Amino acid sequence: MNAQDFFAAKLAFQTDVSDVHAAGDNPPFTLVDTRDLASWRQGHIPYAIHLPGKTIPLHAAKKLPDKTRPVVVYCWGPGCDGATKAAHELARRGYQVREMIGGIEYWIREGFPVTTADGLVTRPADPLTAPLAATPGGSV
Numbered sequence: 001m002n003a004q005d006f007f008a009a010k011l012a013f014q015t016d017v018s019d020v021h022a023a024g025d026n027p028p029f030t031l032v033d034t035r036d037l038a039s040w041r042q043g044h045i046p047y048a049i050h051l052p053g054k055t056i057p058l059h060a061a062k063k064l065p066d067k068t069r070p071v072v073v074y075c076w077g078p079g080c081d082g083a084t085k086a087a088h089e090l091a092r093r094g095y096q097v098r099e100m101i102g103g104i105e106y107w108i109r110e111g112f113p114v115t116t117a118d119g120l121v122t123r124p125a126d127p128l129t130a131p132l133a134a135t136p137g138g139s140v
Contacts, residue, residue, distance in 0.1 A: 013087070015072060015098050017107045020045075029070040032063075033104070034086035039076070043114035043121065045107060048074075053086035060093055070096045077105030 001009075020031065025047050033044045034053040044050065051063050053075075064071060071090055075082035083099045090097045100107075108114060111125030125132070 013098055014101050017100060017102045017110055017112065020072060020100050021107070021110070021112050027072075029072050029098075030064060031100075032071055032073045032086070032090075034073050034075050034082050035104075041117065043104070043108070043116045045074070045104065046113060046115045046120065051086075053082050053089065056086060056089045056093075060090060060095075064090070064095060067094050068096070070098065072098050072100050074100040074103045074107075077103035 020027070023029070027047070031045060031048040032051045033040055033048040034051060035044075036052050037050070040050045040052075049063055051059060073083045073086045073090065075086070078101070080103060083103060087097045087099045102109075104114070106129060108123055109126040109129040111122060111130055113120050113122040115121075
């Protein structure tokens with residue numbers, strides 16, 4: 001495999017939080033949060049469905065009945081391989097699946113909203129991960 005093939009394959013099976021956010025509230029894919037229930041309740045992307053990775057064998061067919069609809073999975077963040085494991089399990093079952101790199105950690109760090117028990121919550125963007133608005137005079 002050469003570099004071009006490697007990166008083409010990577011782009012075919014991964015996406016990032018900015019691209020998922022840019023798809024809007026009614027994206028052409030189903031967004032799946034693969035974390036456990038306590039994590040889901042702590043906060044999740046508003047239009048995501050909850051399908052913990054360990055429950056995929058039991059619940060994937062019910063929660064994701066259309067195998068022709070693409071699926072994007074996420075978990076906590078770069079230090080978590082839960083989304084990778086879930087993507088592998090869904091791919092084994094015939095789903096078109098991509099992993100959202102960065103997970104909910106980078107979703108939040110980009111300043112995108114999450115649903116919590118208190119409703120929709122948006123935190124300020126992390127200046128280390130998201131562009132800041134320019135200040136007068138053109139500097140950031």
